[in-house]
Each structure stands twice: as C-alpha cells, then as structure tokens.
Amino acid sequence: MIQPTSSVASWWRQLTDRARLLLAGxxxxxxxxxxxxxxxxxxxxxxxxxxxxxxxxxxxxxxxxxxxxxxxxxxxxxxxxxxxxxxxxxxxxxxxxxxxxxxxxxxxxxxxxxxxxxxxxxxxxxxxxxxxxxxxxxxxxxxxxxxxxxxxxxxxxxxxxxxxIVPPLYLKRADAQLSVLRDALRGALVEVADEIEQRSVDAAVLVASAEPLSGLLREVDSEVRSAQESSRANPRARRHRGEQRSNDRRLRSLERMAFHAQNLIDVLARLAESGVVFTDADTRRYCAASVRSCADLIASFDGTEAAEEQRQTAEQMLTEYLDALGREEGGHITYRSDRWTAGLSLRRIIDASMPFSGAEQT
Known part of the structure; x- marks a missing residue:
C-alpha cells in the first residue's frame, strides 16, 4: 500500500524538478x-x-x-x-x-x-x-x-x-543514474558474497539481491537514451562529446555486468535449493572472495589506475576459485558444472570492466 506521505513527497520532487520548471518557464x-x-x-x-x-x-x-x-x-x-x-x-x-x-x-x-x-x-x-x-x-x-x-x-x-534558452542537456543526470546502477550492482554482489560465506546458503536471499537490478536497468537505459536525444540538434552538446561517449560505454559495460551477475545469482540459487552449494570449505571461501573482488571492481569502475589494479586482483581471485574447483573430487556432475558456470559468469563480469581499465585504455 502506498503511503500518503511518500506519494506527496514524490509528487513534490517531480513538481520541483529543475528541468521541469525550466521547461514550464x-x-x-x-x-x-x-x-x-x-x-x-x-x-x-x-x-x-x-x-x-x-x-x-x-x-x-x-x-x-x-x-x-x-x-x-x-x-x-x-x-x-x-x-x-x-x-x-x-x-x-x-x-x-x-x-x-x-x-x-x-x-x-x-x-x-x-x-x-x-x-x-x-x-x-x-x-x-x-x-x-x-x-x-x-x-x-x-x-x-x-x-x-x-x-x-x-x-x-x-x-x-x-x-x-538553455537547451536541455541531460548528460550529468544520466551519469548520476549510471552511478546508482553501479552501486546497486556492487551491493548485490556484496550480498551474494556474504551469503556464500554462510554455512547454509539461502536461495531466497540470493534471488532477492538481484530483484532491484532489472527495474533499475530499464530506468538507467531510459535516462541514457534521453541524454542522447538531448544532445541532438543541441549546440551545448559540442563541448560534451566525451561525456556522451563515456556514458554510452558505461551503460554497455554495466548492462553486461548486470546480465552476468544475474546469471551468477541464478546458478548459485539453484545450487542452494539443491542443498549442496559447495562440498569443500576452501572452494566456498575462494568463490566468496572472487565475488567480493568483482564487487570491488565494479566500485572502482572509473578507468583509473586503481580500477586496473582491482581488475588484476579480481583476475587472481577468480584463478584461485577455478583452481579450487579443479581440485574438487566427486559430487553430482550437475552441481559441479553449475559451480564452473558460476566461474564463467565471474569471468564475464571481469571482461565487461575492461573498457574502463588499463587493459583497453588507448
């Protein structure tokens, strides 16, 4: 049920939005x-x-x-x-x-x-x-x-x-929304890492961590498209070409990261429902460390030297997780393949960060 106070606050924010007030004027x-x-x-x-x-x-x-x-x-x-x-x-x-x-x-x-x-x-x-x-x-x-x-x-x-009269340019607003998506994605992976570290992994907790991402992705995609449209036939956009290209790259990378993060969560939730997430404590620990390092990589998603260092750390954590998987013995073949699939999703998250790390900087 929608609270009256929250509705009034939401309406007030929309009514007093600077872009809307400028348009009204x-x-x-x-x-x-x-x-x-x-x-x-x-x-x-x-x-x-x-x-x-x-x-x-x-x-x-x-x-x-x-x-x-x-x-x-x-x-x-x-x-x-x-x-x-x-x-x-x-x-x-x-x-x-x-x-x-x-x-x-x-x-x-x-x-x-x-x-x-x-x-x-x-x-x-x-x-x-x-x-x-x-x-x-x-x-x-x-x-x-x-x-x-x-x-x-x-x-x-x-x-x-x-x-x-001040032709609107929504690049900064799109940039802010992309940062919101980045933080939400990082938060989801941190929750996943925390849950993996528990002895009993709850599938419902894993699924809940990914629920906000789909809606947020749609909102951010719409915001970036609005920013692109605001740049067309806009003389102010000439000085902001770099920002527009950066927003486009960030959106593509974050979309790929979010897609593979959701795949990772789906696989781990399926393992949790089976009652067998990891048969080995070391594998569990390395998986949690790898997921957490990917979360830290997303947090440093800005193309700086620190981002490249974090990418290398994420690569190392993933290698340790895959090595631990290779040492595992026995277990149902389906569950073992799911754990390898989780590693593949982590690999793809790291790959999606490369346009903003030294790996692909020009």
Missing part, C-alpha cells in the same frame, strides 16, 4: 510570444491567434530534437485533419446529414491516428477535422488556412525558444 514564455505575434503572421486571420499558444504546447518537449520532431508530426496530423474536416463540410453541402458527415470524418480520423509514423500528430487528425466542421462556419477556407498557419507559427516559436 520556456513554455509560458513561448506561448506569450506566439500569442502576441500571431496577428502579424501572413495569411492568418487575427481572430484565430489563440491557436498559436496551442502550437507551442504541442511542441514543447524536454529536448530540442523531440520538440522539432513532435512539431512537424503535429502539423502533418493537423493538415490531414483539416483536409478531412473540409471533406466533411463538402459532404454536408452535398446534402449528407451533418451528424452522418461528422461521424464519418471522426471515424476516418481515428483510423488515421493509428499510423505510427504520424507520432505526436496522430491525436490531432480527428480533433482538427472536428474543429473544421464545427467552428469554420461559412468561411471554411479562411478558417482552415488560419488554423494551420497559426498552429505552425506556434510550433516554430516553441522550437526556437527551446533551442535558444
């Missing part, structure tokens, strides 16, 4: 500029100036690229809708009952809204058609042209304001 400014300037737009009737702020709203997205894209899509959707609306008016002039003509254009408009290529313009097809039928009166051509041009002017103003 820019939207307000752009709407005001569009409304005041709309009467001077050629071929547009002054009485329809209120459509200009609406054009701003349909295009005011957090990133410049998204603003431009959504604006173009909205204009395409409007153009289709206006054409539909004119067709509806024509049907009425031909003697078709108005209610039937309206139903037809709404049905076609909603159907056209299923065209994914229209993007943000999908929702405007039926709306624009309905506006033309209901609000154009006797001046269908004048209303339609003013509607389209005034909305397009609002879109243009919105894109320009978003571009000129």
């Amino acid at each position: 820019k939207a307000a400014l752009a709407a005001a500029i569009a409304w005041v300037s709309a009467p001077y737009v050629p071929f547009a009737d002054e009485q329809y100036s209120y459509y200009a702020p609406l054009g701003v709203l349909v295009t005011m997205y957090p990133t410049v690229a998204a603003s431009a894209k959504s604006g173009v899509q909205a204009i395409l959707g409007l153009a289709l809708g206006i054409a539909l609306g004119v067709s509806g008016v024509t049907l009425v002039l031909w003697g078709v009952p108005a209610v039937i003509a309206m139903a037809l254009i709404i049905g076609v408009g909603v159907a056209l809204g299923g065209v994914r290529a229209l993007g943000a313009g999908r929702e405007w097809v039926a709306v624009a058609a309905l506006f033309v039928m209901l609000l154009s009166g006797r001046d269908v051509d004048g209303y339609s042209l003013s509607y389209l041009i005034t909305m397009a002017w609002g879109v243009l103003v919105g894109v320009v304001v978003n571009l000129v």
